[in-house]
Amino acid sequence: MHIVDVNNLVKRYKEVVALDHFDLHIEPGEVFGLLGPNGSGKTTAINCILQLLTYDKGEIKLFGEKMTPTRYDLKRKIGIVPQNVAVFEELTVRENIDYFCALYVEDKQKRRSLVDEAIEFVGLEDYTKFRPRKLSGGLLRRLNIACGIAHKPELIFFDEPTVAVDPQSRNSILEGILRLNREGSTVVYTSHYMEEVEEICTRIMIMDQGHALATGTNDELKAMIGTGERIRVEVNALDDALLGTVRALPNVLGATFDGTALEAACTNGTHNVSDVLGVLATAGVATGRIYAEPPTLNDVFLEITGKALRD
Ligand SMILES: Nc1ncnc2c1ncn2[C@@H]1O[C@H](COP(=O)(O)OP(=O)(O)OP(=O)(O)O)[C@@H](O)[C@H]1O
Numbered sequence: 001m002h003i004v005d006v007n008n009l010v011k012r013y014k015e016v017v018a019l020d021h022f023d024l025h026i027e028p029g030e031v032f033g034l035l036g037p038n039g040s041g042k043t044t045a046i047n048c049i050l051q052l053l054t055y056d057k058g059e060i061k062l063f064g065e066k067m068t069p070t071r072y073d074l075k076r077k078i079g080i081v082p083q084n085v086a087v088f089e090e091l092t093v094r095e096n097i098d099y100f101c102a103l104y105v106e107d108k109q110k111r112r113s114l115v116d117e118a119i120e121f122v123g124l125e126d127y128t129k130f131r132p133r134k135l136s137g138g139l140l141r142r143l144n145i146a147c148g149i150a151h152k153p154e155l156i157f158f159d160e161p162t163v164a165v166d167p168q169s170r171n172s173i174l175e176g177i178l179r180l181n182r183e184g185s186t187v188v189y190t191s192h193y194m195e196e197v198e199e200i201c202t203r204i205m206i207m208d209q210g211h212a213l214a215t216g217t218n219d220e221l222k223a224m225i226g227t228g229e230r231i232r233v234e235v236n237a238l239d240d241a242l243l244g245t246v247r248a249l250p251n252v253l254g255a256t257f258d259g260t261a262l263e264a265a266c267t268n269g270t271h272n273v274s275d276v277l278g279v280l281a282t283a284g285v286a287t288g289r290i291y292a293e294p295p296t297l298n299d300v301f302l303e304i305t306g307k308a309l310r311d
Pocket of ligand 1: 036042
């Protein structure tokens with residue numbers, strides 16, 4: 001059984017087609033990443049799945065059952081950590097977490113221990129009596145997470161939870177997500193940061209313009225494309241003729257010069273670096289530092305769409 005089962009979802013905002021016959025299938029136990037640039041439809045997909053938005057067409061099942069706005073039994077099993085921090089300014093940290101937990105858990109005694117656990121989980125023990133405006137951006141994000149997870153949901157949606165947080169909070173958020181997953185929650189994680197998605201996700205869907213472009217594990221996605229290695233060589237100058245010679249090498253799929261370095265996308269070969277350096281040496285071009293790296297998810301996005309994930 002898929003824990004999230006979305007078929008043929010269409011969502012329009014007037015003339016903008018935000019989701020265009022979108023399918024999504026997630027298995028229990030996954031940390032599933034939705035990766036795409038701003039505006040690709042990630043938040044819209046989540047909000048439709050959660051019935052926070054109406055949609056034009058499509059079928060959404062959660063836990064094997066049809067999801068509708070009044071399926072409170074299903075909503076109880078779901079946690080949401082929205083993109084924009086959504087907490088009450090007039091409530092303290094503890095009161096905020098308790099308020100959101102109370103939407104799902106009536107028993108006060110039980111709630112007290114759940115709220116304690118959530119506070120400990122996000123490391124806000126020293127701030128329980130603070131009001132949100134006294135918290136830094138990173139701590140506010142952690143409060144937002146605690147509000148979404150205190151009721152111990154089976155399925156948790158995180159919508160870009162690390163935007164505008166410091167690296168330390170970012171790491172603690174990612175570790176926290178993996179811990180929730182280890183403790184049994186299925187996670188859906190949206191981001192436009194490929195490094196994060198690579199780091200924590202068991203499977204990844206690459207999205208653009210409301211379409212699912214490709215889905216697979218990190219390795220599967222990278223195996224779908226021709227690029228096997230990306231070479232970067234620092235050079236002071238490179239004329240078009242020489243760039244043409246590099247591009248004509250049999251293992252080179254594409255090459256660019258940005259004023260400081262030659263970058264070449266190559267197939268998976270053993271002589272890529274020596275071939276490229278050979279062309280430069282023959283032409284008498286002095287080289288600086290040289291890098292050779294396996295492909296990234298940006299290469300996958302680039303090869304499928306013709307544009308970079310991050311401009
Ligand atoms: N309320 C709205 N009214 C009109 N258009 C909208 C609305 N919300 C989103 N859109 C449009 O729908 C498309 C998908 O937006 P969405 O916010 O789902 O993308 P996203 O991948 O989550 O991006 P971001 O990370 O910036 O939130 C975009 O073209 C966006 O401009």
